[in-house]
Amino acid sequence: MGHILITGADGYLGRQVAARLLRDTDDRLTLTVRTADPGRRAALADLLDDRRVDVVPADVRDADPFAAVDAAGVTTIVHAAAVTAFNVDAPTALAVNVEGTAKVAAFARRCPRLTRLLALSTLFAAGRRTGTVTETRHDDTAGFVNHYEWSKWAAERRLLTEADAAGLPLTVARLATIVAEDGTGTVGQYNAFHNTLKLFCYGLLSLMPGDPKTPLYLATAEFTARGLAHLARPDVPSGIYHLAPAPEEAAPLGELVDLAFDVFERDPGFRRRRLLRPAFCDIDGFRDLVEGTRGFGASPMRQALDSVSPFAEQMFLAKDFDSTRLRTAWPAAPATDTRRLVEATCTHLVTTRFGRRAP
Amino acid sequence: MTDVYVDNFVYALGERKLHVTESEAQGLLLSSAADLMAAGFEWHHRCEPDTTAYDLAVTTANQLVRGPLDGVDAIVYATCLPHNANVGSAEEWRRTRDVKHLMDFPASRLQADLGLDGSVVIGLNQQACTAMLGSVRVAGALLGAEPDWQRVLCLTADRFPDGARYEQSYNLISDGAAACVVSRQPAAFRVLTAHQITNGGLSDASDDETVGSYFSYVARLVRETLDRAHLAPGDVDWVVPQNTHRKTWDILSRIVGIGAERVWMPSLPDAGHVISADNVVNLASLVESGRLRRGQRVLLLMAGFGLNWQSLILEATGDAAMPASGRGSQPDHGARELAERSVT
Numbered sequence: 001m002g003h004i005l006i007t008g009a010d011g012y013l014g015r016q017v018a019a020r021l022l023r024d025t026d027d028r029l030t031l032t033v034r035t036a037d038p039g040r041r042a043a044l045a046d047l048l049d050d051r052r053v054d055v056v057p058a059d060v061r062d063a064d065p066f067a068a069v070d071a072a073g074v075t076t077i078v079h080a081a082a083v084t085a086f087n088v089d090a091p092t093a094l095a096v097n098v099e100g101t102a103k104v105a106a107f108a109r110r111c112p113r114l115t116r117l118l119a120l121s122t123l124f125a126a127g128r129r130t131g132t133v134t135e136t137r138h139d140d141t142a143g144f145v146n147h148y149e150w151s152k153w154a155a156e157r158r159l160l161t162e163a164d165a166a167g168l169p170l171t172v173a174r175l176a177t178i179v180a181e182d183g184t185g186t187v188g189q190y191n192a193f194h195n196t197l198k199l200f201c202y203g204l205l206s207l208m209p210g211d212p213k214t215p216l217y218l219a220t221a222e223f224t225a226r227g228l229a230h231l232a233r234p235d236v237p238s239g240i241y242h243l244a245p246a247p248e249e250a251a252p253l254g255e256l257v258d259l260a261f262d263v264f265e266r267d268p269g270f271r272r273r274r275l276l277r278p279a280f281c282d283i284d285g286f287r288d289l290v291e292g293t294r295g296f297g298a299s300p301m302r303q304a305l306d307s308v309s310p311f312a313e314q315m316f317l318a319k320d321f322d323s324t325r326l327r328t329a330w331p332a333a334p335a336t337d338t339r340r341l342v343e344a345t346c347t348h349l350v351t352t353r354f355g356r357r358a359p
Numbered sequence: 360m361t362d363v364y365v366d367n368f369v370y371a372l373g374e375r376k377l378h379v380t381e382s383e384a385q386g387l388l389l390s391s392a393a394d395l396m397a398a399g400f401e402w403h404h405r406c407e408p409d410t411t412a413y414d415l416a417v418t419t420a421n422q423l424v425r426g427p428l429d430g431v432d433a434i435v436y437a438t439c440l441p442h443n444a445n446v447g448s449a450e451e452w453r454r455t456r457d458v459k460h461l462m463d464f465p466a467s468r469l470q471a472d473l474g475l476d477g478s479v480v481i482g483l484n485q486q487a488c489t490a491m492l493g494s495v496r497v498a499g500a501l502l503g504a505e506p507d508w509q510r511v512l513c514l515t516a517d518r519f520p521d522g523a524r525y526e527q528s529y530n531l532i533s534d535g536a537a538a539c540v541v542s543r544q545p546a547a548f549r550v551l552t553a554h555q556i557t558n559g560g561l562s563d564a565s566d567d568e569t570v571g572s573y574f575s576y577v578a579r580l581v582r583e584t585l586d587r588a589h590l591a592p593g594d595v596d597w598v599v600p601q602n603t604h605r606k607t608w609d610i611l612s613r614i615v616g617i618g619a620e621r622v623w624m625p626s627l628p629d630a631g632h633v634i635s636a637d638n639v640v641n642l643a644s645l646v647e648s649g650r651l652r653r654g655q656r657v658l659l660l661m662a663g664f665g666l667n668w669q670s671l672i673l674e675a676t677g678d679a680a681m682p683a684s685g686r687g688s689q690p691d692h693g694a695r696e697l698a699e700r701s702v703t
C-alpha cells in the first residue's frame with residue numbers, strides 16, 4: 001500500500017484529484033492544507049469520511065512546511081498548492097509558487113520510497129511564445145504576460161533542476177484552463193474565462209481583446225483529474241506532459257465568443273437587451289480601456305476588467321500545444337469537444353445567472 | 360434623396376464656468392475631480408439658478424436672427440431631458456391643477472419671440488443626447504417631403520434641473536444649447552447621410568452598462584453609416600464626436616479604422632459633455648480652425664444614454680460656414696427679457 005501526499009488538497013483540483021485517487025487506489029492519503037481552519041475542513045468532508053485520509057496543515061511559505069509528515073512512507077506527492085490568481089503580485093507568486101514548490105522538492109528528496117512527484121503546472125508556463133509548444137522544458141526568452149505565468153515557469157525550472165540533481169521521479173503536468181466539472185457544463189470554480197463571459201452577458205464589456213483565430217485549450221475537471229491520477233501512477237513514464245485537448249480539438253476564440261452569444265441569445269431577458277457581440281480590439285486598445293476606466297472606482301465594470309486584463313495579452317498569442325507524449329502515455333485519454341463543452345458551460349452560466357441561483 | 364445642406368452652427372453655454380474641483384467640492388459629482396481630469400475633463404458650464412434651458416435656446420437662436428432665419432419654414436426643437444420641453448410653471452400647475460402649465464412649449468414660444476411667423480414647430484425629446492443630430496435628420500426628411508419648404512431651424516437646449524448631479528456615465532456635463540440651419544440651398548455642408556440606431560432594450564441600463572455597450576454600438580454605428588453613404592473608413596476626413604473620455608477614440612479609431620489624428624474634440628477640457636450640443640461645439644471649432652478643406656467629409660457621432668446612437672456625414676462645400684455673429688456665446692439677460700416680455 002502506498003502513501004500519497006497532496007498539497008493544496010482543499011483547492012479545486014486538489015479535492016478532485018484526492019477523490020479520484022481514493023477511488024482508484026488503496027493508498028493512504030495525507031491532505032496538506034494551508035490553514036487548519038475548521039470552516040475550511042468542510043470542503044474536505046466527503047474525503048474525511050474515508051479512514052485512509054488525514055489532514056495536515058502546511059503553509060508552503062513556512063520554513064519546513066512538511067515537518068509534521070513522516071517522509072519515510074510517502075510514495076507519491078501531488079503538488080497542487082499555488083496562488084492561482086492571474087493578477088497575483090510578484091512577491092506572493094515567488095514565495096508560494098516558486099519557493100513553495102522548491103520546498104516540496106526538498107521534502108521529496110527526503111522520501112526514500114518516492115515513485116512519483118507530480119507537479120501541477122499550466123499551459124501558460126509557455127509565456128509569450130507562439131506557434132507549436134512542445135512537452136519539453138521552456139526557457140524564459142519569450143517573456144511572460146503576468147507574474148502567475150512567470151511563477152509557474154520558474155517553479156517548473158526549479159523542479160526540473162532538482163529532479164536532475166537528485167534523480168526525483170518528476171512529472172510536470174501542464175494543465176489547460178478548466179471551465180466545467182464535466183460534459184454537463186456545471187461550473188465548479190469560476191475563473192477568468194467565466195468572468196469574461198459574465199462581462200459580455202451583463203453588457204459591461206463590448207470589446208474583446210484578442211485575435212479571433214487564437215486557439216483556446218479548455219478542459220473539464222473530470223478530464224484533468226483523471227489524467228492527473230493516471231500520470232501519478234509509477235508505471236507511467238515521468239516527464240513533462242500537456243494535459244490538455246489535442247491541437248485539433250482546441251477551438252478559435254472568435255468562434256467560441258460567437259457560440260457563447262448564441263447561447264446567451266436563447267435567454268429572452270438577454271435578447272431583449274440586444275447586446276451586440278463584442279468588437280475585437282488590439283492590445284493597446286484594451287489597455288487604453290483598462291487605463292481609462294481606472295477612475296471608475298469599485299464599479300462592477302472595473303472589477304470585472306481587473307479579472308480579464310492580466311491575461312488579455314494571451315488572447316493574441318496563438319499557440320498549438322503538442323500533446324503527443326500525453327496521448328502515448330495515456331492512450332485512453334478521452335477526446336474533448338470544445339464547442340460542445342463551451343455551449344454546455346454557457347448554458348449552465350445563463351441558467352444559474354453565473355452561480356447566483358440553483359440550476 | 361433630396362440634396363440638403365446645413366450650416367450656421369452656433370451654440371450657447373451656461374454662464375457659470377466652474378472647474379471640476381469646485382463642482383466636486385459642491386457635491387455635484389460622483390467621480391473624484393482627479394478621475395474626471397484624468398479622463399480629460401476640466402471645466403464645465405452651468406446655468407445660473409434663474410437661467411432656463413429656454414434662455415439658452417433664445418441666446419443661441421439670436422445669433423442667427425438676421426439672415427439665416429429669414430423665411431424659416433419649420434423649427435425642430437430638440438431636448439435631451441423631456442423636462443426641458445415645457446417652460447410652464449410647476450408652481451402654477453400645482454396651484455391650478457390645469458394641465459396647460461404642463462404643455463407650455465418652448466418651440467412655440469421661440470417662434471413667437473423670434474417672429475418666425477411662417478414656421479411650424481416640431482418637438483423631439485426622446486432621443487437623449489443624440490437629439491441635435493436627430494433634428495438634422497428630421498429636417499432633411501421634412502425638406503424631402505415638403506417641396507415648397509426651403510429652410511428648417513434645428514435647435515437643442517438643455518440645462519440640468521437644480522440639485523442634479525453634473526455627471527452622467529462618468530462624463531462631466533455642461534448646460535448648453537446649439538443650433539444650425541438645414542436648407543435646400545447650397546450651404547457650408549452637404550448632408551451625405553444620416554443614421555440612427557435605437558435599442559429600447561437598454562432603457563434601464565446602469566452607467567456601467569451604458570459605458571460597456573458603448574464601443575460595440577459606436578463601431579456598429581460607424582460601419583452602418585459608412586455603408587449607407589457607400590463610403591469606406593478612409594473616405595472620412597474628420598470625426599467630430601461627443602465629448603467623452605479622452606481615451607475613447609484612441610480605442611475606437613483602431614476598431615473602426617479611422618486614425619485618431621482625424622478625431623476633433625478640442626472642447627473636451629473646456630466644456631465637457633454639453634448634452635446634445637457637443638457635435639456643434641466641436642464642428643464650429645473645426646470650421647474656425649481653418650483646417651477643413653472643400654470636399655472633406657466629416658462624420659458626426661453621438662451616443663444617447665445607451666439607447667440611441669446617431670450620426671451624420673457632412674461634406675464641406677467650401678461655402679461660407681459661420682454666421683456673422685460668431686460661434687458660441689452665453690445667455691444674456693437681454694434675451695431672457697425678450698422672452699419674458701413676449702409672454703407678458
Ligand SMILES: NC(=O)c1ccc[n+]([C@@H]2O[C@H](COP(=O)([O-])OP(=O)(O)OC[C@H]3O[C@@H](n4cnc5c(N)ncnc54)[C@H](OP(=O)(O)O)[C@@H]3O)[C@@H](O)[C@H]2O)c1
Pocket residue numbers: 007008009010011012013014033034035058059060061079080081082083084096100120121122123152175176177178179189191
Ligand atoms: N483550475 C485551472 O483551470 C488550472 C489551470 C491550469 C493550471 N492549474 C494549476 O493547478 C493547480 C491547482 O489549481 P486549482 O485550480 O485547484 O487552484 P485553487 O482552487 O486556487 O487551489 C489552490 C490551493 O493552493 C492552496 N495554497 C495557496 N497558497 C498556499 C500556501 N501558501 N501554502 C499552502 N497551500 C496554499 C490554496 O489554499 P487556500 O485557499 O487556503 O489559499 C488552495 O487549496 C495550481 O498549481 C494551478 O496553477 C489550474
